Amino acid sequence: MAGDQSGIHSGDGTVGKALDVLDRVAAFGRPVRFSELMAASPYPKATLFRLLQTLTSQGMLALDPERSSYAPGLRLVRLAHAAWRQASLAPIARPFLDALSAETGETVHLAQLDGAHVLYLDKRNARVPVDMFSQAGKVGPAHCTGVGKAMLAFLPEADLARLIPQMSFHRHTPATLATPATLRAELAEIRRTGHAFDREEHEPGIICVAAPILSSRGRVLGALSLTTATARSSLGALAARAPRLSETAAAIAAEAEAWQFPDDAGRRAAIGG
Amino acid sequence: MAGDQSGIHSGDGTVGKALDVLDRVAAFGRPVRFSELMAASPYPKATLFRLLQTLTSQGMLALDPERSSYAPGLRLVRLAHAAWRQASLAPIARPFLDALSAETGETVHLAQLDGAHVLYLDKRNARVPVDMFSQAGKVGPAHCTGVGKAMLAFLPEADLARLIPQMSFHRHTPATLATPATLRAELAEIRRTGHAFDREEHEPGIICVAAPILSSRGRVLGALSLTTATARSSLGALAARAPRLSETAAAIAAEAEAWQFPDDAGRRAAIGG
DNA sequence: GTATCTTGTTCCATTAAACGGAACCATGTT
DNA sequence: AACATGGTTCCGTTTAATGGAACAAGATAC
Known part of the structure; x- marks a missing residue:
């Protein structure tokens, strides 16, 4: 069957x-x-x-x-415990997401790129504090989500060229960028402004603004987004949040990098008695 | 090294x-x-x-x-996502833990048996809503924790006989039950009353009451506990909570069983857009 | 600027493990 | 009693894992 x-x-x-x-x-x-x-x-x-x-x-x-x-x-x-702590930005980003969520009252997403897909790692829903695991581990399309485009935009051309053919370009809504050409044009624009919008490209009525999380060397670590509904807010209002979002992304990147060079700290086995 | x-x-x-x-x-x-x-x-x-x-x-x-x-x-x-959802009672128990926590204001634990150890799956700390992952995945001894004893008590004799030799019986505090015989006597008592106490057996000053989560056929699915400090409360006060705890455990078990027989529901791949 | 060391990667004959068809066992059915 | 159905074990064959040793690539030392 x-x-x-x-x-x-x-x-x-x-x-x-x-x-x-x-x-x-x-x-x-x-x-x-x-x-x-x-x-x-x-x-x-x-x-x-x-x-x-x-x-x-x-x-x-x-x-x-x-x-x-x-x-x-x-x-x-048990492995999940370990994986979650290191494999992802989630533990580092957690307090930042909390702050963003409290400050904006909007839905916040943290994601990483997993091949040509977006893997959601954490989420804040202003109202109900949503069960993390109900969201973490979810995957979504990269070509029509704010976080997806934000990350793609800052990928080296070689990686991008490898990934684009793997994408479905499924037309989720009338606004979906459904061809490599339109996507690439959008990515250029995102590189210029530093942040990405989802203009109801994935779900009708749902919009978001996203910022990439970049290492000091410019490598894409992940992305952050603020999501809302056209019924409640507008692209303009989201755009006003973009600087704050980018700032948070930078702060997360800085912590993530510091975390990578303990060079001696964190010797203990992560698995307590 | x-x-x-x-x-x-x-x-x-x-x-x-x-x-x-x-x-x-x-x-x-x-x-x-x-x-x-x-x-x-x-x-x-x-x-x-x-x-x-x-x-x-x-x-x-x-x-x-x-x-x-x-x-x-x-x-x-990604696998963690799946494992967490099914391998454990955590997602089902979550709202019940929230309720217990809100109602009692005490620390709530959810655990499962992992061989001769206790694996903590979730926790509520009345005050600060603790990061789930900081707790999930932790392991502890079975012979001197409320949840551990509650689960051991309702295990088939064959399983118990297999597990007991694997235990350390480490004497964490003066109150620790440090021999198979004393443990077995305690387990008999727990079977009689339906709930277990931790009388500062694991950490000095820390006490708890725990109830097993049992399937309708009597199989041990996990355990639930309310923990507090001798400084703030007493065994008597905890004992008064026991019926409520058992009731919650039963409710979790009922949901867990219903969940096992979707037989058709939940066909969608857990992987959303 | 060459020697050397440390770290990571590849080769290949040997050895061990995975394979899978078929037989077998245990339950539940007609 | 004969027969499915679902699960487990056997065992000769095939395939993959093994690991000692040789080899590359940076980093240090001389």
């Missing part, structure tokens, strides 16, 4: 397959039985079985014996 | 080794260079190199080319 969703995961031997299986289990979003996975994977029965067994014994998957179904394991949660 | 921290990670072949390397990278808590890992791992140079290469190409690690150092990759963050 589900069919196998992608033969794409090329294959660094056994490890690649094991991780592919892990992804497939995670993608189900619920405990999944052997036979379901079997149907959704290209692997022969015995192989899949051994792979699952290995992952389970490693704690990457958990086997519910009552229901005889697999789910992501606790080891993954 | 660092020496290799554990030869314990038995070894399901290649996958086991790869995951072991992943753990080691994560444990550093900062970007780490090849040679540092080399020194901290039992693997020969070429092997470690290939392992790192595989993990990197799989997106589980990210290689910063400027600094030529490895850090946990974004794929791990």
Whole structure:
């Protein structure tokens, strides 16, 4: 039924397959039985079985014996702890997001580039303090989001050239920039002004202003955005926030760089008793 | 220098080794260079190199080319998203923790059993709404925490017999139950009353009451606790909260079970635009 | 400016592990 | 009792991982 969703995961031997299986289990979003996975994977029965067994014994998957179904394991949660802390700007940016959110009352996003997609790392919703994990880990299109365009604009040409062919250019709304040419023109403009707008390009009625987070050497680390609805605000009002946004982005970048050179600090194992 | 921290990670072949390397990278808590890992791992140079290469190409690690150092990759963050949502009770329990916290003004913990250890999944600190990730993923001893004992008490005897020998029975405070016998006596009492106390067994001056989260079939899903200090409150006052705590635990269990049988709902890929 | 060291990468014959077809077992069905 | 269906184990074959050693590339020392 589900069919196998992608033969794409090329294959660094056994490890690649094991991780592919892990992804497939995670993608189900619920405990999944052997036979379901079997149907959704290209692997022969015995192989899949051994792979699952290995992952389970490693704690990457958990086997519910009552229901005889697999789910992501606790080891993954422990790893997540570590990954979240370092793999991303999230922990550094957190207080800055809080401040921006309090100050503007608007929705704040933090994102990083993951291939040709945007990976949201954190979010503040002025009103309800939204569950972080409900947002973190989400992916979205790069060509029609403020954060996406802000990051693309400051990528080296070589990277950009590699990424553009991977994009869908799906026309989410009438305003979506749906060709490489229009996107590139927009990126040039963003480079000039230093910030990007989403003019209802992703969702009707939703607009945002975004700023890239750049290292001192100009490398793209991530992006920040303020989002609102046309019903409540306007592009002009958002534009007025742009300087504050860029300033915050710069502050995050500065901290991120300081953090990279502990050179001696942070020797302790990150995993407490 | 660092020496290799554990030869314990038995070894399901290649996958086991790869995951072991992943753990080691994560444990550093900062970007780490090849040679540092080399020194901290039992693997020969070429092997470690290939392992790192595989993990990197799989997106589980990210290689910063400027600094030529490895850090946990974004794929791990994406997997974390999935793991957190299903592997744990956290998303389901969240609103209940909020309610308990608001109602009691005390610290609230949510934990699951991870082998013979307690894995904290979420926490509420009445005063400052604590960064979730600063707590999630932490592990602690099972024999001298409220949540630990609450869960152990309702485990099938077979599991308990397997787990007890793995415990350290380290005497954290004078009140710590430091032998299997005293622990078992306590567990019997907990089974009788339905809730567990931590009588300064883990940290002096810190007490708590905990209730197990049990499935309708009686399987241990996790535990909930209210923690306070002897300076501010007493065991008696905590005991008065026990019924409310158990009630909440039951409510979480009910939702968790409903969640297990969507059978059709939640088909969408958790990955939004 | 050459020698040397430290750090990271590639080779390749050896060895070990993954593979997968098929047989098998356990439950639940007609 | 015969038969699915879903899951697990066997075992000869195939493929991939291994790791010692040689090799490149910067960084330091001389």
